[in-house]
Amino acid sequence: MEEYEKIIKYQFDSYCKKVIKRTACKMIVGHKKRVEHELPIDLLQNYTQNFAVFDFEGEYLLEELLKLDKRSIEILFAYYIYGMTCADIAKKMGMTSQNISILKNKALKKLRYRLENRG
Structure with a gap:
């Protein structure tokens, strides 16, 4: 045995x-x-140093964008800058595409509200 x-x-x-x-x-x-x-948050540091690229409104947009949390910034950059879909972003971040869509829309609402009420 x-x-x-x-x-x-x-x-x-x-x-x-x-x-x-x-x-x-x-x-x-x-x-x-x-x-x-992955979308490193360090990319944003390069954009903040060169405001000449943006018009006056773009400067406000960037300031308000940088006030968002890291995850929201990464989602918005992935979606709008890199052209990724919510499903692609979800795979990379280990979330559902529905959750990514909700977070993206919340971040956009925050940005819109802050830019409209800037004073």
Whole structure:
């Protein structure tokens, strides 16, 4: 019976090694894809330094945009600057596309309200 137990143990060890290796590979590939498609918040820093690109109203828009939370900024940039769909953004952020749509619309309402009531 010991020989049979050794065989089972080696088979199980082999199986565990394969699972761990495949999981590690999937995680590495997933990380690479995430890095390729992530939207770093540092991009905004470059836009704040060069206001000459924007007209007077654009300056206000940028100021109010920077007051939003990081997640809202990333969603708006992904949607409007990078042309991603809500479904694509949802995959990258680990959310549902409906949630992304709701967050995008809330952020737009905040921006609209702040710009209209700026005084």
